[in-house]
Amino acid sequence: MPIKALTGNEAMAEAMRQINPDVVAAYPITPATEVVQLFAQFVADGKVDTEFVAVESEHSALSACIGAAAAGGRVMTSTASQGLALMHEMLYIASGLRLPMVICEVNRSMSAPINIHCDHSDTMGSRESGWIQIFSEDSQEAYDSVIQAIRISEQAFLPCMVSLDGFIISHCMQGINELTDTEVQEFIGEHKTPYSLLMDGHPFTIGALDLQDYFFEHKRAQIEAMENVLPIIKSVGKEFSKRTKRGYGFFEEYMLGDADICLIALGSCAGTAKVAIQELRDKGIKAGLLKLRVMRPFPYKEIVSALFNIKAIAVLDRSTSMSTMGGPVFIELRSALYDNPVHPLMVNYIYGLGGRDIFPRDIVEVGQKLENIKRTGKIEKMIDYIGVRE
Amino acid sequence: MEVVSTIFPYTAWNVPYIHSAFENSAATISGVEAAYKAFKKKGKIKKKLNFIAFGGDGGTYDIGFQSLSGAMERGHDILYVCYDNEVYMNTGIQRSSATPMGAHTTTSPAGRVIPGKTQFRKDLTEIMTAHDIPYVAQAAPSHWLDLTRKVEKALSIKGPTFINILSPCPLGWRYPPSQTIEISKLAVESRFWPLYEVENGKHKLTYKPKKEVSMEDWMKLQGRFRHLFTGKNKNVIKDCQKQVDRKWEKLWTLQS
Structure with missing residues (x-):
């Protein structure tokens, strides 16, 4: 396993490169900007096959992620703070439509007063939006968690955000034990989904109007899906530690x-x-x-x-x-x-x-x-x- | 649109359909189209697919304006269709930036001192033209052949295309439903809603009005303008006429 000196942002961008998602739709924001720009460079250099959608806002970033995930794609994005807040409406829609995807989130305070530095107000502010939330102590954990999050999210049919602390970790260099590209691909496997917009011969409707007669059952099913996440995190963590000797529990x-x-x-x-x-x-x-x-x-x-x-x-x-x-x-x-x-x-x-x-x-x-x-x-x-x- | 066409567990759509939120159909379809491109590149999909997004004037001119502009600028291979009924009818007759001057709506009500909406409408079709996308058109249901031809053309063109369709609304505009097509026709004849297209930056009228129909002729059929026909409010009709004339002259110059 190669060891590289990477900042938190670089580590998450590197995990994204190795995951090689179908679609990344993202908008830059301090202190997560690097993740987006590093990934854009991977796309420009042909290091990934990803369709990169450089959207005009975080709201559109998550909207495009929702469209791409509904189309059956493996989807990722990155954001922080106000960006996550601007996504807030769409966070609920991503989870409510049971679409797997991963956000690399960099923890930063919420305005006002305006401040670009770390606290957990942004991520905690979205804790009831139906996303799995994993915090990281350092860049290694963030790198490892991003890779695991793909599996967790796709297995649970729930979106997942992996966060690390703005500047303290995002801009701090650390030796990262990397998996090889092949190991990452083997670990995450191919993204399979039972239904998608682009499935041939199956004209699915996604996002139907759900009134008093069905909404509650669908929400109950979503809660149940969240109840089932812990065993998934456990088994994915176990499998990950077999390969890396780095164990992760709750x-x-x-x-x-x-x-x-x-x-x-x-x-x-x-x-x-x-x-x-x-x-x-x-x-x-x-x-x-x-x-x-x-x-x-x-x-x-x-x-x-x-x-x-x-x-x-x-x-x-x-x-x-x-x-x-x-x-x-x-x-x-x-x-x-x-x-x-x-x-x-x-x-x-x-x-x-x-x-x-x-x-x-x-x-x-x-x-x-x-x-x-x-x-x-x-x-x-x-x-x-x-x-x-x- | 999801409200009338997809009440769970039913759907009126025999093609893949997604609704995610009110203001983001352009961004959502950007993602669907991006995934399609990714799959095509990997050989997972071979078929040519059309991507069509729908929005009302609220979701297009106003709350979804940024999302639309972004998607158009990024050059996705999509057709965006705006059903412009000049008012928020999802919530029930509130003003939008597509509402014409003088119209009574529940958030631009005609009162003792204010005669309905005090601003001219936003010219979204021209704003889309300014995005320099390959195809922009304006259409109306009264001229259905023109409309279908424009949709066919838009779908045959690679890149982002936009069609703005006037969608007369009996409830919001206050006229009997049987007059819908007549109202649409007069909107075109009065030059309030010119039928034209802009292909690669070149304006072309697809229908030249044959009759002399004034704004007053069109407005008097609609209850939303009723208050303009009394006292000093009549000046508003004159202002509307002036604005329509000015816009028509500009369009005429652009197309010739």
């Missing part, structure tokens, strides 16, 4: 086995948290990390069982929810733990909005506070913010 457990307090993070912060966990351990604090990878569907049963012995949890959210009940991961996890016989103490830290850096010392501090919460049983602030001037 989340990664880091020093969680004997831990009694746990930090939860997703994206690039997980790397920082691992350093902090090490430091906390040196101080005699039995801290562990659960790095969430799959946000949609939310693997609540598996998370709850992984946290069985945990007395206190701090969820690090890189976005917030305007419910004022904390960030999206915090809210979902609290709900997941409701039926648990034991309820660990839970706090939420919102950090890194608009690209504000987070350092190991910040997370060490969180660990120390959490240790204190575990000892005293007292929570002073359920929702707190890291590194903000109050």
Whole structure:
């Protein structure tokens, strides 16, 4: 397996090249622009067979992807932030029409105030749009996840977005263990679909008006499809790790086995948290990390069982929810733990909005506070913010 | 269109059909056509297929304008047909940029101080012409032979083509349905809706009006202009006539 030094964007574009989709319709946006322009160069250099549609907006990007997927094509695109928001209407249509496709999404804050740097507001803002969502800690994970996402999406008949953190990962160089082009092609196989617009002799209607008498059943079937995604992710991950020795589940457990307090993070912060966990351990604090990878569907049963012995949890959210009940991961996890016989103490830290850096010392501090919460049983602030001037 | 033709589990279409959203038929068909090209390149499809997108004036002139412009500029091999009934009829008689000046709609209502829509209509056919695509045409159901010939021609041409079809609407324009073809005919005769085509940038009238029909003659048959026939509102009719004359002269120069 070749090792290449690639940025996050380059790694995702490289995965796209190896996947060689039938159609890519995309529109550039910071910090995902590179993915689109690198791919355009692959097309210009004849390195892929893809029909590249350089559309005039993200709304049209996803609309064209929907048309191409309905026509039976293997389809991909890339976007970030406002671009994902402009796609919002079409996100629901892609998933509702049960069309497989993959978005390489680069996490960036949502305006206003305008800001081009990383947080998870964009991806979290589309978490109810019916897409499978996979977060990546680094470029390697993003590369691996994009390749797996093709299989997951096509097997589940649901679209999938793989995200990495804007600038922190998208523009940061890392050694990437690549699969060969042949290995990728063997892994993803040929795209087969039971029906498509271009199928000869079968004039399908896609996107019919669905009224009170059928809509609910179709939505129920879509929910069921999402319920069935976890086993697919598991089996695809298993097969991938056989080839690469890089295993992927719904989340990664880091020093969680004997831990009694746990930090939860997703994206690039997980790397920082691992350093902090090490430091906390040196101080005699039995801290562990659960790095969430799959946000949609939310693997609540598996998370709850992984946290069985945990007395206190701090969820690090890189976005917030305007419910004022904390960030999206915090809210979902609290709900997941409701039926648990034991309820660990839970706090939420919102950090890194608009690209504000987070350092190991910040997370060490969180660990120390959490240790204190575990000892005293007292929570002073359920929702707190890291590194903000109050 | 999906509302009348594809109520699940039924479909009126005996050809492949997709509806994705309101404003994006041009972008959606771009994707279908791109997949077709990809399959053709790989030898997975051999047949020649036609790609036709439909939109009303709302989905074409207004909310889908950007999507349409993008698809035309990119040069997809598609025919886009606009059914222009000069008003949003999906939601029920709201103004569009295709609505003529003076028309009463529910969002440009004729009131005590404002006499209906206060702006002229957008000339989308000429905007499409400005995209320098191989074929643009304007047609009307009253001249059906002209219409079918234009569709045949558009489909025989490689690249993006656009046909704007006037689609008189009894409910929105307020006239008895039996007069639909007559209203369409008078729209053409009055030069409000000239029948013409633009092939490779060259304008050509496909029908030269034979009768002298004024805007007033056409407008008086339609309830949406009723308020213009009283008091000072009559000036609006004059303005409409002036605008139609000006546009006709321009078209006449372009085609000769």
